[in-house]
Amino acid sequence: MTKHIELLAPGGDIDCIKAAIAAGADAIYCGLDKFNARNRAQNIDFANLQGILRLAHASNCQIFLTLNIIIVESEIPPLIRLLNKLVKTKIDGVIVQDFGMLYLLGKYFPGLKIHASTQLTTHNEDQVKFLSKLKATRVNLSRELSLDEIQSLASTGHENNMLTEVFVHGSYCISFSGLCYFSSVHGGKSGNRGRCSQPCRDQYVTTAVGKDFPLNLKDNSAYADLQELADAGVDSVKIEGRIKKFHYVYTVVDAWKKQLLRLDKHDKLITDKHDLHKVFNREFSNGFLAGDINKSMFIDNSRDNSAIRRAEIKGGCTDENIQQAKRELYDLKTEIIQTVQKDIARLSIAKAPLTLTVSGEVSSPLKLAVQTPDTSFTVFSDRLAQKNKHCAQGLNTEILLEKFKALNDTEYFIQHIDGENLQDDLFLPFKDLTIIQKKILCILNGTQGVVAPVEVPLLDKPTSLSIRPTLSLLISSVKDLHHLTSLIRSNAIEADIYFQLPQSFKNKYAELRKIFTENNIIPWFPSVLIGEDYRDSVEFLHQLQPQRPQHIVTDNTGIAYEAYQKGIAWIAGPTLNIVNSFSLLCLKEHFNCSGAFISNEISKIQIKGIKKPDDFKLYYSIYHPINLVTSRQCLFHQVTGCHKDRIDTHCIQHCEKTSSIKNLKGRTLFIKKTQGNYHRIYNEVNFLNTDIVTDVPNLFSSFFIDLRNITTKTNREVDTATLIKLFGNYLNGDFDAAKSLKQSLHPTTDIQYKKGI
Template structure:
């Protein structure tokens, strides 16, 4: 029997939600006006949520709420208030990125199903186990995975009672989700806060191979790969598009629903994407899914490709054919809009009316008959009604309306209270009326208990701390290690040395083991470790364990889980985006984490509000090249060209290239590919923040300096020994050191520290 696969559709606003429902979506994901990763979508108001849930439930459609951004400390209280409201709804799940939110949900709100967002960059089995320990019930897998990799993770998910979902239609990002800081640095709009301005889609100065949009990928479409996804064990296929309009949502969901019905009936699947080409697209690719990561996945045009494709079919992209295609598409869009609008107009998100018929007399229980559009039921008071012996007015409809007002905070509203059958001058204690209200809520809520609001305890800062921060340094080559250890010993500078491990070191494991065996250095595991690369990294961790470095640093939660399981002290790296106190508690309490880097995206004010747990160390990077993008694609196809049309295993292991592109503002971006690593884009100038040392005293145990040789436009006017001495002097309170550092390292930026998120 063919497995039923859920069709998960975007709901950027109420009309899109209705369009997805009538097109046959099994589930919808949507956001409120806060805490979601699509701020450019219209989103929905909380006041409409109950009506939307009622409408969806009526059509056997689930609703998942997106709360998938990182949460700064000042937002914890409003977040708790929102979660207290959500537990009283029939929401089917919440989609989450932030570790602090995962912690709060798991500890205080067990009634809410937790879904791990694509922003968590989940791509290996260790990450599945990590999320399972945090009580996630579903995970959205990274878009860069192949079918074989998806099958492996779907199996791991099922072993850990977790469902897996895969994006099958819509935008591809040039970067691994959750690891992109492009929009954050260039414009102050963080992708981790739902404000991405998509600078990767921008036009750039024409490259050497004649491309104007060198970072622009085609759209993802797995339409013809549905059988393979089913065979891989995927539980849900997800359509991207919360900033798209309702006609787009209807068209795409309708096409996918028909394909899923064919799959269920074991009919031949359609490969023609004609219907999908009717609405916005950048042409389609399934390159990541099939493992064929090639240069044809790019498109040198950021606009809608529908007219171009239609013109090509009609004989070529002449001006006449393009204009004709645009007219036809306009007429087609108008027809779809009118047709879908008529259908969604019949759907209402109005709450269902309640009529309460109340009767009672002295010496008898109070009886309330509750009538909804679908059913009716009666509840009785536990105590007997009494004669009113107070001067106040006796029990009546107006008093009951006030005391039962919590019923309006559900998918229902009190339309009318009939008190005609109440004896005059009747009295019932208010606490008894509250009990009656709870009985009604229990039945209306499908016999699920409603809980009082959770009051999450406020965290306090440790008192009377006096911390003298140390210096820590990052390198990534044996040559740099030799030079650095000589400099440190000869100049009597104390510093921890971190060694950045590559994302793939299949044939170099023995070499790295030797480096760590012979030197007192600390391994830093990268953010992305897929398939064999993850298994090799785990094996390396186990081989390294007898040497017992004081700790490891990891940007990958899969390695974090392995370290935790094996009793290895670990520190959460910069890419884990730690911005609030509950994230620190999450990592310490659940995974015995001993320290964490605070994200460089947040400001002085936002950092100052973070409260670290006892016996926990905080770290901060004060100087580093800014990694804007980490990509699974080859970034050189569109810039300098390559003799290969596609990425193969040899490329990741051995390719070394650098280049640059320039945007139309004249800013340069640096492209780099090193051995064993994915492609990266670096900012024009490096990050330097000397102010934090004095702005936020007695918080950080160590300040971190990245000494890797990465090309940018930042000039270093002193040798390494002098540079290290300047950093040491600055940490020791030398008043001139900060000025000397800024003069020696120029130009630099600390825009994120000033603006925050």
Template sequence: MKRKIELLAPGGDIDAIKAAIVAGADAIYCGLDRFNARNRAENITFADLPGIVRLAHTNNCALFLTLNIVIVESEIPALITLLNRLVNTRIDGLIVQDLGLLYILTHYYPTLQIHASTQLTTHNEGQIHFLSKLNVRRVNLSRELSIQEIHSLTETAHQNSLLTEVFVHGSYCLSFSGICYLSSFNSGNSGNRGRCSQPCRDQYVKTVAGKDYPLNLKDNSAFSDVQALADAGVDSVKIEGRIKKFHYVYTVVKAWRKQLQSLYGQEELCHDDEDLHRVFNRGFSNAFLKGDIDRDMFVDHPRDYSAVYLAETKDGATDENMEEAKRELYDLKTEIITDVRGRIEHLSSEKIPLQISVSGQAGTVLHVVVQTPERSFTVVSDSGLVELKRTKDGGQSLDCDMLAKRLAQLNETEFTIESLETDGLCRGLFLPFKEVSAIRKKIFRELHASQEYVSPIDVPRIKRQGDQMLEPVLSLLLSAEEDLHLCQGSSADTYFQIPDNLENCDSALTSIFVANRGLLPWFPAVLIGESYHAAVEFLQKVKPQRVVTNNSGIAYECWQRGVPWIAGPYLNVANSFSLLCLMGNFNCSGSFISNELKRVQIKAIKKPDDFKLYYSIYHPIVLMTSRQCLFHQVTGCTKDRIDENCLHCCEKSAEITNLKKQTFLIEKTKGNYHTLYGSTHYLNTDVLREIPNFFSSFLVDLRRIQTETRVALDRAELVKLFESYLAGHPGSAEALEKSIQPSTKHQYVKGI
């Protein structure tokens, strides 16, 4: 095989980065101590970064930086400060989730290469086109995809000059990444902010199926599927594990490097994954990749499985064999740690020292001699030095302190000024600051092989519009045809839920919209394969006046077809630049603001002119959406695996309760994926009063999701009461609170 596949390794700390290098990684992804989706990893500081970049590049390894969280408005200044520093490093790419950050990078930092994070949930062709429009150069595809789906998306990506990256080893998430809110709801630690507390790994009250850990999946391992991945055209295979220690990283990367080398040499591929079992794992599955999603993907404990695996090779996991296996693994771990420490101890991530010598006298140019351990060079000023007393307006004397301050930005590169010698510089001389800055840029260019220094970019702040009196309207979301009468006699906009799987109900659904021309489609977050194509065809047939979409692929299609569209709440919009991204690039007319935000975070957002903001004030709280069957471990579904009828026909519900007595609802409806909901509905009657003249419309979700929330009114009366609330009628908010019980607005209070 001539084409090489990049082996992408995790780097949670400096030792793990070094271990990945010596194990044979082609690239490493790591995070700083802010703005990355693994806050529990040790991470690195910006001061560490340039030296790590140099170390990686010296060993023919690329280094990517994760900035893959949702950004709130108050963080934008700090984010821009960071980007102004990163743009002058030799980082090979930024891994990004937030749409506002995508906008900023596209418009102001074109030299920084953008990779789309797995948190963007990319799983259909339209999303590839959407990301291409935002200058993304690589996309990490959703973890739930089969090899056939990966092949199809990779072809589309390559046609649009994008590379594809596929997750091949490490912890599976049960939910589609980016649209999991379980940790956020449960503890205020949002997965979209890098703070996931992994409540899916928690112990729950024993289920009917006899399981204590009903949401816990085995780890992913595509070790035996490397040929299929190569045939699918995948450009990079990613190992998960930024929270893992260096011995784990070394072991897994080394095994994968050996497997890829066998592929390149057309040798027999290894099907023995014993080395992978020697370090932390929960057991392995490749069911998503195989497109054979089965019960065996689950394991009823979140602990390390390596001792169990080893004991089972010794005639069974008896107590005696388990003890022997644990001792063996401990000794092996000690041996690996010692071995890897010996391999990485010579690797230095220290910066390269610079000795700088400055000389000059009045009437001559300034000479700056720069010496590294390997070479020396000289740069000179463009104009001559003058005596300070002869300058018209005075100025600062050119001395060691002034030069140290003006050249200090060189210390943010892979180099550091070890000494600055000015003995050859006459006293009382003057050179304009801009000339000294030009000297610094010349030195930078020499040190970085002609790379130009980028001066700090002043990204324009978005100005808040003047106060506008808004009279927000009510919007309804329905999912049952029998509820369509609720929009009769009401001025509310009415949205109708489009199912995750559209192929089998397209004609019936089309008939509903044709018969109700004012009805507006509400597209889900996940539309894979034929479901996406059916959704596009549905758009063409129905030609709706407007849509809400939670899927960026449908957003792209609406933009292409001139269909007005609104960004749904599961696109995780949390800052003003995200609004500019959607409006400026895709002619979006409005956006829901994420329900993860608290009042102060919402209030800080500034919308563009001629753009509308939306907010859901009443809804069942979606915590996760999964392609796996959530009933396997809960009620004991009779099927061992998901077949083609499950998505189309299955309709059931169940509950699970954790050891803190929190209950969650599992619901599967026809045509939709399995969904986990909070036990009660969200109700927020404070937002209209606390953030007035901000939202153009408030959504009331009347889909028939049965939580513990009970409503003391019929649905038509409830709609009228919400209309009274928006009209500002006295007592209507209190009446809603009294009529809808129990409910919560925890996310609005806690935020992210």
């Protein structure tokens, strides 16, 4: 028997939420006006949330609140105030990215169900276990996964009491979510803060193969793959689109609802996407889901494709056919809007009225009869009412309205208090009125009860100690290792060497094992490790364990979980996006993490607010090429072309290429594919931030410089030995070395450090 799969719809504003409900969504994800990853959506304010919850729940629809951004230190107090308000609602779940928020929710707000955002880049089994340990109840998987990969993760999720949801309609991203810094570097609008300006959709200088939009993917659509998703064990199918309008939401949700109903009834599924083509789309692809990552997933047009497709069906994309298609779509859109407006006009997010009838006399309990449109009940005071012997006024409706005002913070509002049967000059202590209010709240909120505000203790700064930071070097090739080792020995340089491991080990397993056996270097595990590549990485970690490296660095939470399980010291890498003290506490307390990189996205002021736990090391990369995008797709299809139409395992293992594209403002992006790794896009110039050494003293244990061979427009005027010496001298107090570094490495940028997030 096929289980029922939840249909999860976007709700960018109130009309979209109503449209999703009218179309039959089982659940809706929406954001408040802060702390969510769709700042461009209109979103909702807290004042409307209770009415939205009432409307949704009356329609058998759940509401999940998106709190899916990274949180800087100064935002922790307002975040805690918000969470204290949310626990008093009937919200069905909160969607989270930040480790600090995961820590706060798990420890202080257990009444809120935690959903792990797609921004956490979840794509292997141990990442699911990592999130389960943090009390997440469901996870939204990376969009780049195939059905077989999804099935494995869904199975692991169910074994760990976690549901899995998968995006099935809407925008594809060229980068793995959570690992994209494109908008952050180029426009100061971080994707990890919900401000992505979508530079991947921009027009670029025409490429060698004639493409103007070389990074623009078609939209995701798994409409014809629903049975396979059900067979894979997926619990929820999620529609992307919180910046779309209500007519779009209704149309897409309605089409998917019909498909899901057919699945429930074991009817033949619809294969025609006609209804989905009525509204905005960039044409559709299921390439990732099908495990067929091919060049047809791109479209050289970032605009709506609806009219083009309609014209093609009617004989071709002539000017006449395009204009006719646009007129027809406009009329169709108008018709849809008018129909949906009628449907949603009948839906109200107004709170329900509450009538209180109060009666009481001396030496009897105070009686309150509560009437709502849905129910009625009666509560009594625990204490007997007394004759008022105080100078103050006795109980009356004005006093009761003031003392019961917390009832207005629920899905109800006090419409009227009837005190006709309330004896004059009656007295009851205010604390007893509070008890009555709590009784009413318990009944109105079902079994949730009344939750007292949580006061999260502020974190103390650790004992101030003078820290002499060390220098660390990152490389990724055997050739670089031999050269660097020789330089360090001959020049008596003090530095730790970290070796960046590839994402795929297949043909390099023995070679890499030998490297670590014969050299005193530290392994650095990459951010994306899927399927067999992940299992190879785990095996490699186990092989390293007898060598007892002082620690490892990992950008992948699956490897972090495995290291924790095996008692291996580990450092959280920079793409884990750590920006606040509670994230550090989370990793230390739950996974015995011994240190972490602070994200390069945040500013001096934002870094200064971070308090590290005792016996915990902080790291920061002060010089590196900026990895803007990490993609599972081939980025050369649209740029230089490729003799293959699709990616295969041989491509990942053996392909090694570089190229570049230029945007219309003249900025160059460097595309690089190395053996054993996915495609990456690098910024035009490297990141260099020497100021942090003096701006934030006695915080960081080590500063990193990236010596990997990655070509950008940053020129190096000195040899490697001199460069390392300059950095080392600077860390040792020779502040003139900073000037020499800026002269030796140019041009560079530290825009993220200046702007922050």
